[in-house]
Amino acid sequence: MNAVATRMNASVRYEPLEDMAHTPVPFADLSIQWDQIRPAAMADLEKLFAESAFCQGPWATAFEAQIADYLGAKHAVAVNSGSSALHVATIAAGIGRGDKVLVPAHTFIGTIWGLIYEGAIPVFCDVDDATGTIDLADAERRMEPGVKAIIPVHLYGQPVDLPATLAFAERHGLTVIEDCAQAIGACHQGRSVGTFGAMGCFSFYPGKNLGGAGEGGLVVTDDGDKADLMRAVRNHGQGERYVHERVGYNYRMDGIQALVLSHKLRRLDGWTDQRRAVAARYAEALAGTPLRLPVTAHGDHVYHLYVVRTRQRDALKAFLDARGVQTGLHYPVPLYRQPCLSGIASSHATAPFPVTEDWAANGLSLPMFAGMTAEQQDQVIDAIHDFFKGSRS
Template sequence: MKVPFNDLTWQWRHIEDKVRFDFERVFASSQFSSGSFVDAFERQIAEWLSVPHAIAVDSGTSAIHLALIAAGVGAGDEVLLPAHTFIGSAWGILYIGAVPVFCDVDEETGTIDVEVARRLVTSRTRAVVPVHLYGQPANMDAVLSFALDYDLKVIEDAAQSIGATWNGRSTGSLGDLGCISFYPGKNLGAAGEAGLIVTSNDSYADRLRSLRNHAQSERYVHAELGFNYRMDGLQAVVLAHKLPLLSAWTKRRNELANQYITKLKGLPLEVPSVRHQTHCWHLFVARTPSRNSLRDALSKSGVETGLHYPVPLHRQPALSPYVKPDAAYPVSERWADEGLSLPLFVGMTDEQLDYVVRVVAAFYR
């Protein structure tokens, strides 16, 4: 049996006819960059997320960049973030000349360890970026309490967690600003690059809408340094047709994840634990010291897997100037060295999952 790591064609088949019709509307109206289709999607997803403002942009990385600017973080300021995450979490910090300060992560969830973050606060610390890793929320009660103690802005990296909640609220809506990615492989994926910033702050929202469009206060009048970070109409159409299906897709992801947890029980590998509220299972990452050998065995049996993320931020060459010589990140390194992402996608069958489990069990036998 061949089991892909993901299969986006399954999603396309469920929206194809409606999307093709609306693509024709986009071309007929020439609403390619921003425009009415993007405006409509912003209203739709703001309602879905129960947030006052949803600002569409061209990627999750751009979302973090603009969110930091809107929050008032600037050159020389320090921003706390987990060492175990995709590098996009850090790029926006560097884009504005701020200093990333890497924190080790929680052993069970891989999300930011707030007690470690507390020890790294200095007079220059201005913000914290909790990453809701693999679809599981960071401990937002702890993050928000910590931020209040030190007067820090909270910018949620919810790139992987649309559909997850904390105390009944969507991830991304709890901090000052939240950033979501619609990269094609995400739970709600576009047909290219796209992202979103959410906030309850009216002034932040107004500034973000200006910043993404060359910082125009009015046509051809630019109030400050701006950026070309607009979402295009075609991406908005795809996302608008997928969004009504997302709750059912998230339910199916939970069913698959629970099957994995039950059927892998007793084998010598660590399966994910759901510790913080609801999980949307963007990825199912098991851990084992035999990661590379297990991955090879799965590949030989036709099962595709992923590595998220084998090189933590403190080991990235581009970020080496920001790593203190005596810094240690043992938990992040374990996640990086042992984590293996098993196939889990909407459209995956129970038979495919059972086959993956059989291959894993045979490897350990």
């Protein structure tokens, strides 16, 4: 654990700031990670360019082996984005036109693009009030003929209730495709998310806990046949060169992304510890405010995002912005209200989603990143306390 994490673990109590200038606090600072891997990564980049290993190639193959070992999966299939990962997993699951799939209504739209591409129908479900993950009781109410799979999303770094989800899927004969885009490194009972269902899908978008120098994604599975199919699909449907056995896509991972991710993977656990230290400090310092704070309900939490809720969300966001604190909104428009999905969703799309609406209207993401200093976090905490003092006056 580095000096920042050690310092933050040693002192988690909030002390109000006095006479401190409002230095901007970024929502995330990715340069910290690059500074830590730069010397070794630059040396390897020289080798990659010398070998012209740009598309898939040996660096991606090596990364697949490394991350399969890290996650405890038999097979890892590297692709060019998290959305592509979910798409090839949809194909490998045999989900096609007219099939229905249970998905949480509160998630990024990338969760369902693969379904839409294959002509499948998302069946939106409300989410749990405490965690924002799929509400299985609501999913039970929305079951209908033709439902073939469920895509639980480990939202914001919080695993879903995996034992309950697997039991639900088994009872209804559903394939489970885990959306782990925000939760790499999270575990349940010592086992990595992504290894419980038939397939687990990850995103390496730069801002993720394990982020590339651009786009990237991955599917893990213990099913060799599914892995082979996904490898073909990502590479123009080729079983062998220039023999296109099925419709495929150009979803290959760039060698540069694989190289950067390999270097970052070695530091991921330490960076996760730093995120947890930031979250613990937020939790203690903000416990007396009107904010609804994140909870750890199932397994552990890797805090891709630290999302608080308040009915004063917009006013608080504006106040923090004025104090130089960047924040984010994840996700203010539920999927069932997205214009591009009009007429696509299942018959239950118009049913009420009260908890999803609450998360969409009231959720605010605070700055959260590995390497965040105590001083930066104090500035966020101090501004929040000042906001609520002012709102009471």
